[in-house]
């Protein structure tokens with residue numbers, strides 16, 4: 001089947017589920033036309049640890065999405081997460097060659113900002129310009145054409161383990177999908193759930209998935225900080241399993257059915273029944289106890305986030321508050337708990353501003369998948385100009401392609 005340039009595909013390879021989303025661009029908007037989801041068993045804390053299982057999950061999710069969309073998927077934008085991800089802020093300074101800033105000056109200053117030490121086994125996946133200074137005038141978004149002698153750029157750089165990135169590409173390729181771009185998962189989720197006003201005023205996006213909690217902070221419309229915490233909903237389930245002496249599969253069900261992120265949301269006498277295992281009869285437990293177990297873990301995750309934000313001096317920039325998304329945001333009371341810990345407004349983030357199958361994707365678990373599609377769509381013109389996908393079909397070596405492709409990312413953001 002011929003590739004349709006109006007169709008965009010996001011492939012979210014998560015720790016608990018893989019999801020493929022197909023969208024069609026129609027009259028300046030995106031319509032979701034296919035969604036496929038499959039349980040994931042090949043990742044740990046956001047990183048591929050079993051190729052075969054991951055390929056199987058991708059194949060199933062892609063097949064379902066293809067069937068729904070009536071479109072054969074050839075390539076996709078794919079997310080990356082995990083505690084190997086590093087986010088750095090950096091600055092570059094160059095002399096303006098012809099006294100008027102040109103694209104070449106911008107390319108040079110971004111390159112200069114990138115010459116900071118990047119771990120040996122890491123690759124740059126995003127170089128995000130935050131603002132430019134021409135001589136003494138700062139906070140310039142687009143300096144092209146301005147007169148000056150000195151150009152400075154501040155950028156946020158995101159790197160990922162080369163091996164982790166290669167494994168993602170390998171799994172997608174083995175499932176027959178070329179990777180058009182690799183996108184940090186919280187950058188993708190931000191595209192789906194944040195408004196432009198929030199990004200301008202200052203906002204923290206927190207995606208609490210199964211294996212990782214991914215954070216991105218925006219200020220004056222730009223990403224200024226990113227980090228990943230290797231804990232998420234699976235840690236909550238594991239705590240419930242240990243704390244109530246239940247097998248993990250039952251603990252997961254109890255968490256989803258009765259879970260609360262604040263102990264005080266349960267009545268004093270509220271009792272829930274949990275199934276016994278190994279032939280034992282069901283047991284009653286207090287819902288407050290369940291809430292206590294969940295609250296401790298969720299509070300730990302939010303407190304880590306608060307400390308990281310404070311360490312980076314960013315708390316005063318988060319004026320429009322915190323947006324929590326990802327599956328674990330669905331635990332009742334998670335927003336209330338976050339309000340207490342961050343002492344700021346909090347809302348739950350659902351995918352926004354897409355048409356088509358909105359009822360199917362209207363859940364925080366789809367924020368990354370929808371965001372990947374939106375990211376691909378918003379960068380469409382650059383995609384066409386800069387077309388390089390990771391493909392095993394034509395014998396490409398993904399490692400070499402990743403290297404070349406990463407170095408082209410600078411152009412990608414202008």
Ligand SMILES: Nc1ncnc2c1ncn2[C@@H]1O[C@H](COP(=O)(O)OP(=O)(O)OP(=O)(O)O)[C@@H](O)[C@H]1O
Nearest residue numbers: 014015016017209210211212233234326327328330
């Ligand atoms: N209704 C719900 N109530 C409570 N928790 C839920 C609910 N639905 C999903 N979850 C939890 O959300 C987590 C999965 O979230 P999500 O689908 O965003 O993760 P993922 O993308 O697979 O993982 P990751 O992004 O960490 O790699 C699981 O731990 C699951 O128990």
Ligand SMILES: [Mg+2]
Nearest residue numbers: 014015209368
């Ligand atoms: Mg996820």
